[in-house]
Amino acid sequence: MLRQLDITDMLLIRRAELSFGPGLNVLTGETGAGKSILLDSLGFALGWRGRAELVRQGAEKGEVVAIFELGPGHPACAVLEEAGIDFEDELILRRVNTPSGRKSAWVNDRPASGELLRRLSEHLVELHGQGDDRALLDPRSHLALLDAFADAQEPLVAVRMAWSSLRATRKALAEAEARAEALREEEEYLRHAAAEIEELSPQPGEEEALDTARRSMQAGVRIREDIARAHAALAGDAAEGLTMDAIRWLEGAAEAAEGRLDAPLEALSRAVDALGEAEQGVAEALDALNYDPSELERTEERLFALRALARKHGLSIEELPALGQDLSAKLEALDASEGDIDTLRREVSAAEEGFESAATHLSGLRRAAATRLEAAMATELPPLKLERARFTVQIDEAPGGPTGLDMVRFAAATNPGAPAGPLEKVASGGELSRFLLALKVCLHAGAEGQILIFDEIDRGVGGATADAIGRRLSRLAESGQVLVVTHSPQVAARGAHHFRVRKEETDGGAGTLSQVAPLAAAERVEEIARMLAGADVTAEAKAAAEALIGTPPA
Structure with missing residues (x-):
C-alpha cells in the first residue's frame, strides 16, 4: 500500500x-x-x-x-x-x-x-x-495475464522445468551427433593413423637407445680392422711368441752370465703377462665390435621409420605413444557413439513426453480459465453500457516453449455479428477504457x-x-x-x-x-456538489451529493 x-x-x-x-x-x-x-x-x-x-x-x-x-x-x-x-x-x-x-x-x-x-x-x-494500458493491449502479455487469472503458477513452473529438461537433453543429443559426425568424417584417417602407430609401437626413450646403438655400430665398422690387426700382432707366434723365444734363449745363457740377465728375464716375464692381458682385452673389444651388418640396417630402418612418422604428425617421437592413445580413444568414442546416441534419443523422447504432459495440463487450465474470464466479462460489460459487446479469449497452438504450447490473445467485438478483433482496433476511446476497466476487475478479483x-x-x-x-x-x-x-x-x-x-x-x-488537501466529510459533500452543479453550488446539488455519498440529508 x-x-x-x-x-x-x-x-x-x-x-x-x-x-x-x-x-x-x-x-x-x-x-x-x-x-x-x-x-x-x-x-x-x-x-x-x-x-x-x-x-x-x-x-x-x-x-x-x-x-x-x-x-x-x-x-x-x-x-x-x-x-x-x-x-x-x-x-x-x-x-x-x-x-x-x-x-x-x-x-x-x-x-x-x-x-x-x-x-x-x-x-x-x-x-x-491515457496510453498506459500497454500490458492489457499487448498480446505478448495476454498469456501471463490469463495464467495469473487461472492461478496456474505451479503448473507453469512445471512446464518451464520440463522445457528446460527437454532443451538440455536435445542439446546433449545434438552435441553427441555432431561429435560422432565429425569423427565419422575423419574415421578413415583415424583408423589408418592409429594402425600405423600401433604397428610401429613406439616406446618411451626408444629414439635415444636406437640412435646410440646405431652410432656405436657405425663407429665399430670403422675401427674394427685396426683392432683386428692389433690382435693379430699380439696373438699366436707374434709378439708373445718372440718374447717367449727370447726368454728361452736368455735362460740358457743366464747361468754363465753371472746374474747379468736376471733383471732382463724378470722384465720379459712381466711383458709376457702384460701382452696376455692386452691380447685378451683386444680380443674382447673385437668380439664386442663383431656386429651383424643386417642388425645395423634394421636399427637404422626403425629409427628412420619412427622419425618419418613423427614428422608426418608434426610431433616428436616421444609424443607418438600419447598420439596413439588419443587416436584409440577417439575410435572407441566413435564405436560407442551409436549406443550413446540411442540412449540420448530415448532421454529426449522421455523429456518430450514429460513436456507434452505438463504443457497439455496447463493448456487445459488455460482453456477453463478462458471460459471463466469470458463469462466474468459478459457480466461486467452490460453495466458499463457495453451490453452489445463480446469479449473472447483466443487460444491457438504455438511451438513448444517455456510457457507451453499456447498463444493467447484477448479480442473483442462491439457489435453483434461482427468478427472479434484486437481491443484497440474494435473499440473507441471511451469503449476501450470501459473494456479495460472490466478486464481489470475480472483479472484482479x-x-x-x-x-x-x-x-x-x-x-x-x-x-x-x-x-x-x-x-x-x-x-x-x-x-x-x-x-x-x-x-x-x-x-x-x-x-x-x-x-x-x-x-x-x-x-x-x-x-x-x-x-x-484531504477533505473532511462536509468538505467532501461540497466538492461533489461542485462537480454536479459547477461553480454555483445549490442546496439541491448538496442534497444530490449527500445521496451519492450515502450521507443522510441534514
Missing part, C-alpha cells in the same frame, strides 16, 4: 504531504488544477520516464518521497534482497531532481539507480490511464496488496455508466488500494479517502501553485 507521498517543488506544487489509506482514494479538481502532477510526481519517484522539466520554476531542486507498506512475501521484497537493501515492512523511495536534469535516488536511505526504481515499481504500482492507479478512466461518460465505473473501482479497492483521478461525481462518491486539487495565485497574482 502507498501510505504517504511527499512532494516538494515539483512543477506547480511547492509542498504537499498526502497520506493515503486502504481502499479507494479519489483525487478531484477542476481541469488544469494539477491532478496529473501528483501522478507525474509519483511516477518520478518510481523511476518512470516522463516529463523532462519537473522542478518548480525558481526552485533549487525538486524532491519526491513515496512510502510503501510491504506485506509478508511481497514481490518487491525479492528485488530488495537481490539489491542488498535492508527492509522490514516499510519501503521508502526518495528521488531528487535539479533544474539541469540531474537525478539522484535513494531506497531506504541507500543510493539507488533509476533501473532499480523501475524494477521495484513493476511490483508496486499498476497505472491505468481477489488479488491482495495491489496498488492500482486510474487516471480519468471515466472521461466521456456519465450517469449510470459513471456509477457502474465507480462501483467497479470500489470493488477493486476491497482487496487492495486504488487511486483514481476523476471528474465524475459518481466515482468520487465511492471513495474512502478524498483529496481535492486546486490552483491558487500567489505573490499578488504573479504566480500559480497547485494545492492538495
Whole structure:
C-alpha cells in the first residue's frame, strides 16, 4: 500500500504531504488544477520516464518521497534482497531532481539507480490511464495475464522445468551427433593413423637407445680392422711368441752370465703377462665390435621409420605413444557413439513426453480459465453500457516453449455479428477504457496488496455508466488500494479517502501553485456538489451529493 507521498517543488506544487489509506482514494479538481502532477510526481519517484522539466520554476531542486507498506512475501521484497537493501515492512523511495536534469535516488536511505526504481515499481504500482494500458493491449502479455487469472503458477513452473529438461537433453543429443559426425568424417584417417602407430609401437626413450646403438655400430665398422690387426700382432707366434723365444734363449745363457740377465728375464716375464692381458682385452673389444651388418640396417630402418612418422604428425617421437592413445580413444568414442546416441534419443523422447504432459495440463487450465474470464466479462460489460459487446479469449497452438504450447490473445467485438478483433482496433476511446476497466476487475478479483492507479478512466461518460465505473473501482479497492483521478461525481462518491486539487495565485497574482488537501466529510459533500452543479453550488446539488455519498440529508 502507498501510505504517504511527499512532494516538494515539483512543477506547480511547492509542498504537499498526502497520506493515503486502504481502499479507494479519489483525487478531484477542476481541469488544469494539477491532478496529473501528483501522478507525474509519483511516477518520478518510481523511476518512470516522463516529463523532462519537473522542478518548480525558481526552485533549487525538486524532491519526491513515496512510502510503501510491504506485506509478508511481497514481490518487491525479492528485488530488495537481490539489491542488498535492508527492509522490514516499510519501503521508502526518495528521488531528487535539479533544474539541469540531474537525478539522484535513494531506497531506504541507500543510493539507488533509476533501473532499480523501475524494477521495484513493476511490483508496486499498476497505472491505468491515457496510453498506459500497454500490458492489457499487448498480446505478448495476454498469456501471463490469463495464467495469473487461472492461478496456474505451479503448473507453469512445471512446464518451464520440463522445457528446460527437454532443451538440455536435445542439446546433449545434438552435441553427441555432431561429435560422432565429425569423427565419422575423419574415421578413415583415424583408423589408418592409429594402425600405423600401433604397428610401429613406439616406446618411451626408444629414439635415444636406437640412435646410440646405431652410432656405436657405425663407429665399430670403422675401427674394427685396426683392432683386428692389433690382435693379430699380439696373438699366436707374434709378439708373445718372440718374447717367449727370447726368454728361452736368455735362460740358457743366464747361468754363465753371472746374474747379468736376471733383471732382463724378470722384465720379459712381466711383458709376457702384460701382452696376455692386452691380447685378451683386444680380443674382447673385437668380439664386442663383431656386429651383424643386417642388425645395423634394421636399427637404422626403425629409427628412420619412427622419425618419418613423427614428422608426418608434426610431433616428436616421444609424443607418438600419447598420439596413439588419443587416436584409440577417439575410435572407441566413435564405436560407442551409436549406443550413446540411442540412449540420448530415448532421454529426449522421455523429456518430450514429460513436456507434452505438463504443457497439455496447463493448456487445459488455460482453456477453463478462458471460459471463466469470458463469462466474468459478459457480466461486467452490460453495466458499463457495453451490453452489445463480446469479449473472447483466443487460444491457438504455438511451438513448444517455456510457457507451453499456447498463444493467447484477448479480442473483442462491439457489435453483434461482427468478427472479434484486437481491443484497440474494435473499440473507441471511451469503449476501450470501459473494456479495460472490466478486464481489470475480472483479472484482479481477489488479488491482495495491489496498488492500482486510474487516471480519468471515466472521461466521456456519465450517469449510470459513471456509477457502474465507480462501483467497479470500489470493488477493486476491497482487496487492495486504488487511486483514481476523476471528474465524475459518481466515482468520487465511492471513495474512502478524498483529496481535492486546486490552483491558487500567489505573490499578488504573479504566480500559480497547485494545492492538495484531504477533505473532511462536509468538505467532501461540497466538492461533489461542485462537480454536479459547477461553480454555483445549490442546496439541491448538496442534497444530490449527500445521496451519492450515502450521507443522510441534514
